[in-house]
Amino acid sequence: MNERQRYRTVDLPFYRSEIAPILPDRVLDFHAHTWRCRDWQKVPWQAGVKGAKYMVTTPDYPIEQLLKDGKTAFPDRPYSAVCFGAPxxxxDLDRTNAYTLSARRHTGLFPLIVTGRDRIPADRLRAMIxxxxxxxxxxxxxxxNDYSNVTVADMIGPAEMELAxxxxxxxxLHVPRSERLADPAIQKGVQxxxxxxxxxxxxxxxxxxxYTPDEMRDSIRSIEKLDNVYLDTSMVMDPTVLEIIFDRIDSRRVLFATDFPVAAMRGRRVYVMDHWVDIVLExxxxxxxxxxxxxxxxTFMSWEIALAIRRAAERVGLSRSRLRAVFHDNGMALLDRVKKE
Ligand SMILES: [Zn+2]
Structure with a gap:
């Protein structure tokens, strides 16, 4: 079966019966990448160092391909995305960010600056915004896959946060450490x-x-009362994880996201013992x-994410309008609040 046949006979019927009925008129993906490897000093997974093959993906993922993957995943809905380079x-941050900014030529793309603590001076950040x-x-x-031992404060500092x-x-923020948000030091940092x-x-x-229910069970209370902390669902495909979230926090703090190009693969992220595993086609x-x-x-991982959200919503009795908002309005509310003048 070639790509076109598979799309028509396997993917699209599944989309029409399982995914399309829960979506709003437009879809906002709150976490998508775009990059060119010529903007990197080296291709990470070719570096030959420990952990380098943690996430091997395409070395070039131009804006046009992101838009194409968005169209393939949501063929009958306008696709918008919050997008950024390889973090x-x-x-090379200057080149990476310059390329991401060029996404503004396309309507519906909302670029973020890849930066970190004291990487780019605050006055330049202000001009970039x-x-x-x-x-x-x-x-x-x-x-x-060296998950590191840094803290949240090592990753982003007062200069960036005052501007934010x-x-x-x-x-x-992609939290560090092997215990993820379940790590008490990370919870304190986010709080x-x-x-x-x-x-x-x-x-x-x-x-x-x-990505696993145990991790979320040990994390959710730490952010329960933090109204300015939101969760993007990129690569989260376990309904129980999302059920725990919807049980504990306002669904308006949950934002649909894919992590393209990763979620453009056909397969599903599952967990075995205590770690995620991506099961994919060859x-x-x-x-x-x-x-x-x-x-x-x-079929596409982006749809498995949507399905997990749907199943969790069914289990907790989330209303149809609240469920629909996860796929667009919740994220758009954040973008609308950003002061742009
Ligand atoms: Zn990502």
Missing amino acids: MPAA AAGFFGFKVILNWQG DELRLVVL ALSRRYPRSQIVLAHCGRC GYEKSDYRLASNGIRA
């Missing part, structure tokens, strides 16, 4: 940011990296925690 040590960015994607200052507080910027900078809009990528690059088989049926 990793190998990225005026030029069209909506906030920050905090850089991961470690390599691959003043201009109500989005601060998209400190939220309380010290209450007007900033802090979004925890991948629901605080809690043909993708080899990567840590990625198992390939053509012995399964599979």
Whole structure:
């Protein structure tokens, strides 16, 4: 079966029966990438260092391909996305951010600056926001599956957060450490940011990296009362994780997200023991925690994320309008609050 046949005979019927009925008129993806490897000092997974093959993906993911993947995933709905470059040590930040800003040529793309503590002076950040960015994607200052021992305060500092507080910027944060948001030191770090900078809009990528129910169970109370802390659902495909979230916090703090190009793969993220594993069809690059088989049926991970949200919503009795808002309005409310003049 070639790509077109698979799309028409396997993917689209599934989309029409399972996904389309829960979506609003337009879809906002709150976490998507776009990059060119010529804006990196090196391709991370070719560096040959420990942990380098943590997440092997395409070395070039231009804006046009992101828009195409959005169209493939949501063929009958306008697709919008909060997008940013590769938030990793190998990225040349000036070039990466300049390329992301060029996404503003397309309607419905909302760029974030990849930066971190004291990486770019505050006056330059301010000028970049005026030029069209909506906030920050905090850089991961470690390599691959070394989850690092840094703290939240090591990743983003007062200079960036004061600006975020003043201009109500989005601060998209991928929390570090192997215990993720369940780590008490990380919880304290997020709470400190939220309380010290209450007007900033802090979004925890991948629901605080809690892909498994146990991780979320040990995390959710730490952010329950922090109204300016939001969760993006990128690569979270476990309904129980989302059920725990909807049970504890206002669904308006949950933002649909994919993590394209990763979620453009056909497959599903599951967990085995205490760590996630990506089960995918054959043909993708080899990567840590990625198992390939053509012995399964599979469709796009972006739809598995949507399905997990739907199943969780059904379990907790979330209303249809609240469910629909997760896919667009909840995220748009954050973007609308950013002070752009
Ligand atoms: Zn990402």
